[in-house]
Amino acid sequence: RERRAERTLRTAEETRQEMKTRESSLAPVAVRPADANTPLLGVTAERMKRFDTTRTKHLATKYGALALVACVGAAAAFGGSGHDTSSIAAAMASPELSSPQAPRFARGPSCNGVCPSVAARDFDAYPEEGSAHVLMLGDSTDRAWHFTFCNGILNDADRCEHPVECVAPTVNFLPNNMQPLVCVDGDKRCAAKSCYEDAPCWHEKENEMAAACHPTSPYGPALGFVHLFEPDPESKQDLKLVEYGREIDGLPVMTGPRVNAAVRSFDKFAPAEKADGDGHHGGHDAKKRPVVVVVDVMHWWVGNHLGWGAPGAPPDWSAQLGSDREFDANLRRYGKDLDALVEHVDKAMKGTGRPYRLVGKANHDWHTFKPDGVEHRFLSAMAAHVKKAFESKKHHFFDWRALTEKAKSDDMWEMADNFHQTVEGSKHETLAFMDWTRTALPEKFAVNLDVQFAKRAEEEAARAAAEETERKAREAKEAKEREEREAKEAKEAKATLRDNLADAQKMADNIESFLTKQREKLFKETGVLR
Numbered sequence: 001r002e003r004r005a006e007r008t009l010r011t012a013e014e015t016r017q018e019m020k021t022r023e024s025s026l027a028p029v030a031v032r033p034a035d036a037n038t039p040l041l042g043v044t045a046e047r048m049k050r051f052d053t054t055r056t057k058h059l060a061t062k063y064g065a066l067a068l069v070a071c072v073g074a075a076a077a078f079g080g081s082g083h084d085t086s087s088i089a090a091a092m093a094s095p096e097l098s099s100p101q102a103p104r105f106a107r108g109p110s111c112n113g114v115c116p117s118v119a120a121r122d123f124d125a126y127p128e129e130g131s132a133h134v135l136m137l138g139d140s141t142d143r144a145w146h147f148t149f150c151n152g153i154l155n156d157a158d159r160c161e162h163p164v165e166c167v168a169p170t171v172n173f174l175p176n177n178m179q180p181l182v183c184v185d186g187d188k189r190c191a192a193k194s195c196y197e198d199a200p201c202w203h204e205k206e207n208e209m210a211a212a213c214h215p216t217s218p219y220g221p222a223l224g225f226v227h228l229f230e231p232d233p234e235s236k237q238d239l240k241l242v243e244y245g246r247e248i249d250g251l252p253v254m255t256g257p258r259v260n261a262a263v264r265s266f267d268k269f270a271p272a273e274k275a276d277g278d279g280h281h282g283g284h285d286a287k288k289r290p291v292v293v294v295v296d297v298m299h300w301w302v303g304n305h306l307g308w309g310a311p312g313a314p315p316d317w318s319a320q321l322g323s324d325r326e327f328d329a330n331l332r333r334y335g336k337d338l339d340a341l342v343e344h345v346d347k348a349m350k351g352t353g354r355p356y357r358l359v360g361k362a363n364h365d366w367h368t369f370k371p372d373g374v375e376h377r378f379l380s381a382m383a384a385h386v387k388k389a390f391e392s393k394k395h396h397f398f399d400w401r402a403l404t405e406k407a408k409s410d411d412m413w414e415m416a417d418n419f420h421q422t423v424e425g426s427k428h429e430t431l432a433f434m435d436w437t438r439t440a441l442p443e444k445f446a447v448n449l450d451v452q453f454a455k456r457a458e459e460e461a462a463r464a465a466a467e468e469t470e471r472k473a474r475e476a477k478e479a480k481e482r483e484e485r486e487a488k489e490a491k492e493a494k495a496t497l498r499d500n501l502a503d504a505q506k507m508a509d510n511i512e513s514f515l516t517k518q519r520e521k522l523f524k525e526t527g528v529l530r
Helices: 002-022 047-051 054-063 074-079 086-093 140-152 255-269 299-306 324-350 374-391 400-409 423-440 450-526
Strands: 097-099 133-138 210-213 223-227 291-295 356-361 396-398
Touching: 133 140, 133 255, 140 210, 140 223, 140 423, 210 255, 223 255, 255 324, 291 324, 299 324, 299 374, 324 356, 324 374, 356 374, 374 396, 374 400, 396 423, 400 423
Parallel strands: 133 223, 133 291, 291 356, 356 396
Antiparallel strands: 210 223
């Protein structure tokens, strides 16, 4: 009874906190850093193994560098003793949908908190040397990947510690290197060097539509994200039907113009440093860093065209895909829309004058899909078309879906809800993607933190050398000053001793003179000589 009462009280408090969060104003939210650093647990200092946990290392050994997947069991080790993995199981057991037009996912008190403070950015532009940047044009699974990726490029002590099931943190709980990506004239938040001290930075839910982050040094990757809904460039999404939807000034709801705005905004967000290295950007001599554009538009197409499923129930697409003819017709429809999107993104990127590579991404199944179900078969067929649509145009294909399917077959894949990978899964996706860019893309398009770490090590070595030189100079100066002080003190002591001796001699002479006079006086008075 006591345990039930305790759970009831805890549930009531969580409900109150969640309602309080939902009722927050649409005005900009002032986000303040935590007083103490809360570094991410289970990370290492080498390369991107800083994302790893013990579980990750086991999986990396089992599947190789690309077969990196998530598990609920890691939540306790990764999220700390205060996070109960049962919340993940509960979310998966009863997937909820806010409406037939939009998915709903893991939120609540565990997705609200405060992240450690991050120092204000000390650079305005990016040199040509360094990691390729990344722009994600995708859905909420990519947004979950994006904020986890942003968290991972921070220094250990600056990272947020998100519960493993949290795929939709509030703006208060975002890594503090993140900021808005799309801004209209007069809105300086996208160019702010820090959004997390005193100035309001985010509008509520804005990060779920568009966001970006800077690395800790200009040699790391800038990461951008814009939510797309439909691949057809002429399609529009009614954001009122999206639980986390928010209209953003400068970001159209039509797919084609939305892509254009995303590309322009990200190009502006990661400007090139002038060739003379003066830290300014722009001008004909600026060489822009390459960017890898990841495009993922699978889930929202099937949700909008085949159905998200009734609240509390898995989707059933058997009516729309019941025959080979219907199956192929829907696949052709998706293929036509995707082909148009690939062409549109390609054209938009060419307009930036920046080196780029387009990457089509195949996404994972929804949790409720069965291996022998028509829903699984259709997403697999969509993935094959993503590969064809991109590779046939000399672009690239990242098969994240195949990696998750392999892990699923080994009973090592878990999700935070019906649609989204866990935070742990997003970390593994980051590792897999970066390793993939090293092997599948030209060298200059590799996404990594190597140069950032190397430059940081050089800076730390230079700082340590400067501190050592300063220490030696300070010690030499102090030794010289000590010697001079001791010599001066010895000289002063000698002079003082000499003066004291002279004074003593003078005093002795005075005493002798006094005694002589006293004897003479006594002799005159008594006739006795003493």
